[in-house]
Amino acid sequence: MPNNEVRTVTLLGLGFGLVGLDRWIIAPLFPAMVADLHLGYRDLGNLVGVLGVSWGLFSVLSGRAADSIGYRRILIPTVLSFAVLSTLSGLASGLVGLIIVRALMGAAQGSFCPVSFAATAAASEPHRRGFNLGLQQCGFALFGLGLGPILATQLLAVTPSWRWVYWINAAPTLGLGLLLYFFLREPPAAPLSVPAGGTGDSWGQLFRSRNIVLSMFALMSTMTCVFVMSAMAPSYLEDFLKLSRAEMGFVMSAIGFGGFFGQFGIPAISDRLGRRWTAILSFTGAVAAVYAFRGVGASPGLLAALLFAIAFFCLGNVALITGPIASESAPAGLVTSAIGIVVGAGEIFGGGVAPWLAGRIADAYGIQNILYLALAGVALGAIVCLFLRETAPRRAMS
Numbered sequence: 001m002p003n004n005e006v007r008t009v010t011l012l013g014l015g016f017g018l019v020g021l022d023r024w025i026i027a028p029l030f031p032a033m034v035a036d037l038h039l040g041y042r043d044l045g046n047l048v049g050v051l052g053v054s055w056g057l058f059s060v061l062s063g064r065a066a067d068s069i070g071y072r073r074i075l076i077p078t079v080l081s082f083a084v085l086s087t088l089s090g091l092a093s094g095l096v097g098l099i100i101v102r103a104l105m106g107a108a109q110g111s112f113c114p115v116s117f118a119a120t121a122a123a124s125e126p127h128r129r130g131f132n133l134g135l136q137q138c139g140f141a142l143f144g145l146g147l148g149p150i151l152a153t154q155l156l157a158v159t160p161s162w163r164w165v166y167w168i169n170a171a172p173t174l175g176l177g178l179l180l181y182f183f184l185r186e187p188p189a190a191p192l193s194v195p196a197g198g199t200g201d202s203w204g205q206l207f208r209s210r211n212i213v214l215s216m217f218a219l220m221s222t223m224t225c226v227f228v229m230s231a232m233a234p235s236y237l238e239d240f241l242k243l244s245r246a247e248m249g250f251v252m253s254a255i256g257f258g259g260f261f262g263q264f265g266i267p268a269i270s271d272r273l274g275r276r277w278t279a280i281l282s283f284t285g286a287v288a289a290v291y292a293f294r295g296v297g298a299s300p301g302l303l304a305a306l307l308f309a310i311a312f313f314c315l316g317n318v319a320l321i322t323g324p325i326a327s328e329s330a331p332a333g334l335v336t337s338a339i340g341i342v343v344g345a346g347e348i349f350g351g352g353v354a355p356w357l358a359g360r361i362a363d364a365y366g367i368q369n370i371l372y373l374a375l376a377g378v379a380l381g382a383i384v385c386l387f388l389r390e391t392a393p394r395r396a397m398s
Contacts, residue, residue: 004123007185008123009135011176011180011184012116014179016139017139017143017144018079018082018143018172019082020140020142020144020145021144021148022082022085022173023144024148024230025165025166025169026047027233027234028149028153028234028249028252029162029165030234031245032162037093038094045231045232045355045360046356046359048227048356049355050103051105051106051352052227052355053106053352053353054103054106055109055343055351055352056106056110056346056349056351058110059114061111061340062114071115071116071184072180075116075180076177076180078108079177082108083173084170087166087167088101089101090166110343110347114340117136117323117343118327118336118339120323121335122335126393127271130320130323130324130392131267131271133319134266134267134268134316134319135263137323138260138262141259141262141311143256145252145259145311145315146254146257146259149248149253152249153248155168205334206334206341211388211391212326214384215388217345218279218388219345220346220349220350221283221350221377221378221381222286222314222315222317222350223346223347224376224378225286225310225314225377227350227351228358228370229255229307230255232359233251234252235362236368237252240367243300251300251307255308255310258312259315262311262313262314262316263318265312266282266313267316267319267323272392274390275320275325275328275388278320279381279385279388280382283313283317283378283379283382286310286313286314286378287375287378289306289309291375292306293306293310310374318346322343326338327339328393329389354377
């Protein structure tokens with residue numbers, strides 16, 4: 001690979017890994033935060049949901065901005081802000097303060113997300129685009145959902161309180177922001193202007209693309225499963241299945257490792273098999289894994305294996321839909337805008353509404369019933385992807 005391609009994928013992959021860690025460390029910390037801040041399942045759903053809605057809104061706005069001003073002016077300030085907001089999370093004294101910090105975190109991470117994907121796509125050779133986009137995104141699962149639960153539960157055992165975990169978490173993010181400032185270059189192929197038709201015409205072009213509209217619904221579907229499981233499963237494992245905190249951390253880490261392999265594996269597979277069929281098969285695999293998870297009792301090994309499979313398929317589809325499918329389906333000059341609007345739709349519903357709804361289901365009917373919501377999400381996604389048009393360069397040329 002050319003040096004700039006390697007540097008861009010490496011730095012932005014680390015960045016998206018720290019995005020995942022900042023976003024998801026709240027889930028394994030939540031059982032420890034409950035007594036201190038007097039929180040419940042509904043509050044967890046609200047905290048996860050407000051970040052998702054904010055992320056979604058700012059994904060759309062930052063996507064449009066990056067098409068005009070370039071990538072560095074958005075990527076570097078947002079990464080530095082992650083460190084500040086992680087520190088503020090550890091200072092929160094109640095639910096309202098946490099909600100405000102989480103909303104700001106969503107704005108920063110939502111701005112980073114589509115711009116980083118577009119920067120990676122612009123720096124990549126076409127035949128490596130799927131692999132590179134998956135490789136860049138897989139750190140989200142590895143850091144946030146794989147290493148995060150292990151890190152959080154181990155740090156809880158040796159630090160005075162959960163607050164220290166947030167403060168320790170801020171240091172590597174600050175370091176990465178400095179690395180981006182000195183080493184990240186604007187990709188030469190970056191789309192720095194929008195078409196001459198103006199803003200209204202640009203939005204019209206996006207919504208006239210069948211794949212962009214279908215990608216919005218497909219991402220809503222897979223993210224419903226991802227975020228319901230990631231946010232609520234720690235409490236499900238401890239409160240319903242009665243696993244110990246250490247067992248919960250082990251089982252939850254499987255989401256991260258499964259997602260890590262899925263996020264670079266699924267897009268890479270799609271480079272050869274095609275985007276459409278890869279998405280359909282991944283959603284089908286997720287349906288089978290969630291259905292099996294419902295019937296498993298307090299068996300940490302089997303629970304971990306099934307969560308690995310769920311994350312492999314679901315987070316693999318997140319990388320596939322937001323990366324190759326969205327970027328290859330975008331009108332000329334609107335790649336970042338297309339990724340932003342797809343990510344925005346997925347985040348607002350899958351990352352915002354779905355956890356909010358899951359919290360209310362858990363409070364009203366029992367936390368075990370959140371699994372039906374996750375199952376419905378991936379089942380709908382399989383149907384939506386039947387109507388996608390193929391965009392993979394190798395398949396489209398054959």
